[in-house]
Amino acid sequence: MPPPPLALIPPDVDVVEVRGTPTGDQLAGAEVLYVWDHRFADLAPVLRSADRLRWVHAASVGVNRLICPELAQHQITLTNSRGVFDISIAEWVLAAVLSFVKGLPDTLALQREHTWLYRTTGRLAGKRAAVVGTGSIGRAIADRLSRLDVHVTLVGRHESSDLTAVAAEVDILIAAVPLTAATTGLIDAEVLAALGPAGFVVNVGRGATVVEDELIEALRAGTIAGAALDVFEVEPLPAYSPLWAMPNVLVSPHMSGDYVGFEADMMGVFVDNLQRWLRGEKLHNIVDPDSGYVRG
Structure with a gap:
């Protein structure tokens, strides 16, 4: 995947860009995890290492690789990018x-x-x-x-x-x-x-x-x-x-949803939810971990 357009994230939010598996130092203090690459599959150890993490957002619609028992155990909300594609x-x-x-x-x-x-x-x-x-x-x-x-x-x-x-x-x-x-x-x-x-x-x-x-x-x-x-x-x-x-x-190489400019639109879904998070409002596109998709 192309790199995420991080410049769209509000400047008052501290962003730590991670390439590969995040380290303990990178996770320290993190409350939100944005999974940009949908092939990212090893979420469980990350959740066990991030004490303050409360929300994971997937830059994809399918989230089957991210579903793990640790989501419920640590009371972490999972959202996806439904609607973009x-x-x-x-x-x-x-x-x-x-x-x-x-x-x-x-x-x-x-x-x-x-x-x-x-x-x-x-x-x-x-x-x-x-x-x-x-x-x-x-x-x-x-x-x-x-x-x-x-x-x-x-x-x-x-x-x-x-x-x-x-x-x-x-x-x-x-x-x-x-x-x-x-x-x-x-x-x-x-x-x-x-x-x-x-x-x-x-x-x-x-x-x-x-x-x-x-x-x-x-x-x-x-x-x-x-x-x-x-x-x-x-x-x-x-x-x-x-x-x-x-x-x-x-x-077709798993590209039916990708179009010119989709990166900005996908980041827009996250930023909208991030603004809700900062205001203490309910997030959009909350995934039910038991079913594996957004209900309703």
């Missing part, structure tokens, strides 16, 4: 779905070969899509798809328990959920088989939501027609992964 991720999903329906990968391949080949493609209007995840990102995706005359079903926690039945009724299955025990391996061979040979899978949530080996097998066998993936079980996606070479797969 809603529109950009929804736009990425639209681009991926339209590219698939309109056959743009084939068009580009034929262009590179200087081949003029007339053919017809599909229509997005009238397609049926299920968006798994009813958070702000999932709702933004559903809103924009519905504006293009797609029949959208929003799938929440209760409905996702019978995702096979949901998949059997749609053409496009979109995962936009945080990684929790309930969402790990949610989209498996059974769900993919129900989606069917014309089905298209999109994952902009977390890689482990989809059983990757079973997805690869479904793509190879023609169980489904294609997939657009921005997240993977292992990141960066290993060079040996078959997904790289599959013509019916879009591989």
Whole structure:
């Protein structure tokens, strides 16, 4: 990730910039920890070492790597950056779905070969899509798809328990959920088989939501027609992964939400919360550690 725009933090706040694992001296007296790099995963020892720490803010929406028992034990509030990436991720999903329906990968391949080949493609209007995840990102995706005359079903926690039945009724299955025990391996061979040979899978949530080996097998066998993936079980996606070479797969390096200027917008969410913190007001985007996401 690019460096955080620390100049946006109010000048009357003492800022200690940490590169790597924070030392005891760097943590001494700290009340707020801003985790800029979402890959930061070793929060527990930090919380045990920072006696005065009361609030951790994540510069990301997914916070599964930051959830640990020490949050509750030390009564530390965890917040995230919900809202920053809603529109950009929804736009990425639209681009991926339209590219698939309109056959743009084939068009580009034929262009590179200087081949003029007339053919017809599909229509997005009238397609049926299920968006798994009813958070702000999932709702933004559903809103924009519905504006293009797609029949959208929003799938929440209760409905996702019978995702096979949901998949059997749609053409496009979109995962936009945080990684929790309930969402790990949610989209498996059974769900993919129900989606069917014309089905298209999109994952902009977390890689482990989809059983990757079973997805690869479904793509190879023609169980489904294609997939657009921005997240993977292992990141960066290993060079040996078959997904790289599959013509019916879009591989994107976990960037669906990032846009020019997102760093300032993301810092803006933190600064707004910081002002609330300094005034003693309730923070926005408080994560429920038990569920792993912001409720409501």
